[in-house]
Amino acid sequence: xxxxxxxxxxxxxxxxxxxxxxxxxxxxxxxxxxxxxxxxxxxxxxxxxxxxxxxxxxxxxxxxxxxxxxxxxxxxxxxxxxxxxxxxxxxxxxxxxxxxxxxxxxxxxxxxxxxxxxxxxxxxxxxxxxxxxxxxxxxxxxxxxxxxxxxxxxxxxxxxxxxxxxxxxxxxxxxxxxxxxxxxxxxxxxxxxxxxxxxxxxxxxxxxxxxxxxxxxxxxxxxxxxxxxxxxxxxxxxxxxxxxxxxxxxxxxxxxxxxxxxxxxxxxxxxxxxxxx
Numbered sequence: 001x002x003x004x005x006x007x008x009x010x011x012x013x014x015x016x017x018x019x020x021x022x023x024x025x026x027x028x029x030x031x032x033x034x035x036x037x038x039x040x041x042x043x044x045x046x047x048x049x050x051x052x053x054x055x056x057x058x059x060x061x062x063x064x065x066x067x068x069x070x071x072x073x074x075x076x077x078x079x080x081x082x083x084x085x086x087x088x089x090x091x092x093x094x095x096x097x098x099x100x101x102x103x104x105x106x107x108x109x110x111x112x113x114x115x116x117x118x119x120x121x122x123x124x125x126x127x128x129x130x131x132x133x134x135x136x137x138x139x140x141x142x143x144x145x146x147x148x149x150x151x152x153x154x155x156x157x158x159x160x161x162x163x164x165x166x167x168x169x170x171x172x173x174x175x176x177x178x179x180x181x182x183x184x185x186x187x188x189x190x191x192x193x194x195x196x197x198x199x200x201x202x203x204x205x206x207x208x209x210x211x212x213x214x215x216x217x218x219x220x221x222x223x224x225x226x227x228x229x230x231x232x233x234x235x236x237x238x239x240x241x242x243x244x245x246x247x248x249x250x251x252x253x254x255x256x257x258x259x260x261x262x263x264x265x266x267x268x269x270x271x272x273x274x275x276x277x
Contacts, residue, residue, distance in 0.1 A: 010155075121277070
């Protein structure tokens with residue numbers, strides 16, 4: 001049994017504001033250990049439940065945040081950027097039985113600690129076939145095309161609520177409770193590690209591949225905080241204006257959809273000016 005952990009940082013234990021997740025800051029250095037603790041706890045729980053292999057895919061910012069030396073020796077980690085499927089890289093090889101979303105968060109425009117979708121700002125909303133989409137929802141549709149279930153989700157309490165919509169059977173662990181986008185009531189690392197490990201062990205029973213889901217076509221709409229960003233996004237083939245500060249595109253599969261999304265966010269981020277956005 002092989003489990004893939006997609007590890008994001010905004011939903012990690014103790015994380016509540018931008019400096020906690022921005023590489024190179026003192027708070028990021030401090031929070032890396034708590035992020036690593038969450039991921040390691042999930043891996044240990046999966047091993048407790050009978051998993052043979054756990055691969056961790058770094059999914060935050062530079063994708064070089066986790067402390068490899070603090071992970072269990074049985075774990076392997078995929079680190080670094082420029083991966084074909086970004087946050088769920090590794091799912092496409094056909095050898096993964098289940099995936100866990102660790103350290104996840106709610107989507108752009110929603111309530112939640114450090115809520116966003118791919119870009120920390122600039123994107124004010126994303127919709128997939130008319131439903132407001134978090135990174136978890138987008139990624140869940142990608143992995144479903146490979147027959148892989150989402151069995152564990154960790155983050156703030158609203159992330160767990162969000163996950164009920166795309167992975168109702170998955171085990172959920174809230175490591176903190178939302179107060180505002182930059183504030184939360186946090187549990188200690190020792191407590192969250194114990195909670196995550198227990199949930200992951202329980203979730204191992206759900207690690208059963210299913211028939212790949214062909215749910216397309218998928219229409220993705222993005223709304224930005226400035227019109228020039230919408231204009232920039234239309235450079236990507238197939239992406240068209242969709243209203244004020246909006247663009248939209250349709251893909252036959254979510255594999256294609258998430259790759260187009262990645263292209264759009266890359267183009268848009270390069271069009272953001274420091275002071276005016």
